Amino acid sequence: MPGMCWRSSSSSDAQRTTATNPTTSTHTGRIIMGIQAVYLSVDAAVLERVAEAPAEGLLDLVEELEEAGSPRVGLDKLWDGLHFLLTGVSASAPIEGNPLSEAVVGVQVYDCEDFIACTRNDELPAIIAALDAVSIEELLAGADFARFRKAKLYPKIWADDPAQLRAELEEAFRELRDFYHVCATQQRHVLVSIY
Incomplete structure (x- = not known):
């Protein structure tokens, strides 16, 4: 995803939670119905493999x-809408050093074309603290989906039923926050892919 890259990386790691699984693609099982965000829990060895993988083999x-x-x-x-809800800007313009932005797009970028990034375990505490400080109910109560539409967020769902959008964004937020907690507790890293 052009525009999402702002720095490059060198390492990564993670483990299993009860969070939702994405649907599937032509290579791996992701259903090609749009750009989806997946967060994988990986250990240090896997993160090193990712960091050392040639660009053409990373995906x-x-x-x-x-x-x-x-x-x-x-x-x-929901990744772009969640990023906008948390930061006020699209994920296509991530905010370096902002833990709420990095919660959605990761910290270290490996590949800009098929957006792949990671957040190392030692980077998780700041992100978790920022997520824990969010009152998702208050944010959602004040969410103006006309602003989401005006910002041209991906995908074009922001004219749908506001109650349904709020429920989906709340679920996405809670699942992501809980996933980060599990990864931190288990000394894992998070590999982010948005494609």
């Missing part, structure tokens, strides 16, 4: 990890 490696059943949470297509 295949991520899909291999998904197929292997790496612990994960999938935000489906």
